[in-house]
Amino acid sequence: MSSYLITGASRNLGFQFVRHLAQDPENTVIGLVRNKAAADAKAKAEGLQNVHMVEAQYTDLASLKAAAEIVKDITGGSLDYLVNNAAIISSISEFKGLGDFDDDFEILEKDLLESLDINLMAVIKTIHAFMPLILKGKGKKVITISTGMADIDLINETEIEFAAPYAISKAAVNVAVAKYNALYKKEGVLFLAISPGYVATERNIGAPPGNEDKVAVLVQKFAEYAPHFQRPLTPEESITAVLSVMNKASIENGDGEVSPSNPDKFFYNDCSPTKGEGAVAALRPHSYQSFHSPCTYAAWKQVPSAYLYCLQDATITLEVQKMMVESTKNGYGMQTEMVGASQPNYQSAK
Numbered sequence: 478m479s480s481y482l483i484t485g486a487s488r489n490l491g492f493q494f495v496r497h498l499a500q501d502p503e504n505t506v507i508g509l510v511r512n513k514a515a516a517d518a519k520a521k522a523e524g525l526q527n528v529h530m531v532e533a534q535y536t537d538l539a540s541l542k543a544a545a546e547i548v549k550d551i552t553g554g555s556l557d558y559l560v561n562n563a564a565i566i567s568s569i570s571e572f573k574g575l576g577d578f579d580d581d582f583e584i585l586e587k588d589l590l591e592s593l594d595i596n597l598m599a600v601i602k603t604i605h606a607f608m609p610l611i612l613k614g615k616g617k618k619v620i621t622i623s624t625g626m627a628d629i630d631l632i633n634e635t636e637i638e639f640a641a642p643y644a645i646s647k648a649a650v651n652v653a654v655a656k657y658n659a660l661y662k663k664e665g666v667l668f669l670a671i672s673p674g675y676v677a678t679e680r681n682i683g684a685p686p687g688n689e690d691k692v693a694v695l696v697q698k699f700a701e702y703a704p705h706f707q708r709p710l711t712p713e714e715s716i717t718a719v720l721s722v723m724n725k726a727s728i729e730n731g732d733g734e735v736s737p738s739n740p741d742k743f744f745y746n747d748c749s750p751t752k753g754e755g756a757v758a759a760l761r762p763h764s765y766q767s768f769h770s771p772c773t774y775a776a777w778k779q780v781p782s783a784y785l786y787c788l789q790d791a792t793i794t795l796e797v798q799k800m801m802v803e804s805t806k807n808g809y810g811m812q813t814e815m816v817g818a819s820q821p822n823y824q825s826a827k
C-alpha cells in the first residue's frame with residue numbers, strides 16, 4: 478500500500494495521475510487542489526473511491542503546512558510519493574518572445590515573477606511543507622513535472638523563442654530539484670524532474686484564437702528536433718510513462734542517469750560479469766552532435782522492419798518503448814517481438 482500526493486489535481490495531467498493511481502484500491506491517493514468542492518464533485522462523478530482532495534494555495538506556505546496536517550491524518554503520519562505537477566504557462570507570454578515586450582517591460586517583469594512564484598517558489602514551499610511526511614514514508618520519491626521547453630539544447634537547436642517566463646521558471650525548478658537531490662540523497666530520498674512530453678491536454682487541444690500559425694510552427698519544430706515525434710501523447714500515455722520512470726528510478730542505480738561509471742548497470746544488466754566488463758571496455762565516446770544531426774531518410778517507412786521490445790531494458794522502460802514504437806509505426810506497419818533481454822539485446826539475448 479502506497480500513498481501519493483499530486484498537486485494541481487483538479488484537471489488535465491494532475492487529474493489523470495489521480496485517476497490512474499486510484500485504480501489500485503490499495504493506494505491512498507491525495508489530490509492537492511485550489512478548489513476542493515469542485516475537485517470532490519469531479520472525483521465523485523468519475524466514481525473514484527480511494528481519493529482525498531485537500532485544498533491549498535500553492536504559493537502560501539501556511540496554507541501548504543495546514544494541508545500537510547490534513548494529509549498526515551489521512552495517511553497516519555507519512556507520505557510515500559509527492560508529485561509536483563501544478564504549474565502555470567502564462568497566456569501573456571505563451572506565444573511571445575522576450576523582445577516582444579520591449580515597449581511593455583513591466584508586463585514582462587510581472588509575468589516572469591508570477592511564473593517563478595508558481596513554478597519555482599510554490600514547488601519549494603510544497604516540498605518544505607511535506608518533507609517531514611516524505612522522510613517518514615516508504616517510497617521516498619519527490620517528482621517535479623518539468624518540460625522539454627526548459628532544455629537549453631532544444632531552445633538553441635529549434636530557436637523556439639516563445640514562453641520564456643515558463644521555460645525560465647521550469648529551468649530554475651530543475652536546478653532546485655538537483656539541489657534537493659544533493660541535500661536529501663544521503664537520507665534516501667530521490668528527487669527527479671521529469672518531462673511528460675507534449676500532451677493533448679486542454680491547452681494543447683486547438684490553438685488559442687489568433688495563435689494557430691504559432692502552434693503549427695511549434696509542432697513543426699518539435700518534429701524536426703525529434704523525428705520520432707508524430708503526435709501529442711494522450712494524458713494516460715504521458716502519466717504512465719512518468720510513473721514508469723518514477724517507479725524504476727532509484728538512488729542505488731544512480732538516479733536513472735547513465736554515467737561513464739555505471740553503463741554495466743544500464744546496458745549490460747543481464748550479461749555475465751565477464752561479458753559486461755568486455756562490452757563496457759569496448760565503449761568509445763561519440764560526438765554529441767549525433768543527437769542533433771537531421772535524419773535524412775526514415776528507412777522504416779520503406780523497408781520492412783521489426784522492433785524488439787526488451788523486457789530487461791534498464792534505460793527505456795517497456796511502456797516507453799511501446800509508446801515510441803506505436804507513434805512511429807503508425808501507418809507503416811512494424812513487426813514487434815518481446816525478448817527477455819537488456820537494451821543491447823545482440824549482446825545479451827540467449
Ligand SMILES: NC(=O)c1ccc[n+]([C@@H]2O[C@H](COP(=O)([O-])OP(=O)(O)OC[C@H]3O[C@@H](n4cnc5c(N)ncnc54)[C@H](OP(=O)(O)O)[C@@H]3O)[C@@H](O)[C@H]2O)c1
Nearest residue numbers: 485486487489490510511562563564565622624675676678
Ligand atoms: N500539457 C503539456 O503538454 C505539458 C508539456 C510539458 C510539461 N507540462 C507540465 O505538466 C504539468 C501539468 O500540465 P497540464 O497541462 O496538465 O497543466 P494545467 O492543467 O494547465 O495546470 C495544472 C494545474 O496547475 C495549477 N495551476 C494552473 N494555473 C495556476 C495558477 N495561476 N496558480 C496556481 N496554480 C495554478 C492548477 O491546479 P488546481 O488543480 O489546483 O486548479 C492546475 O490544475 C505542468 O507542470 C506543466 O508545466 C505539460
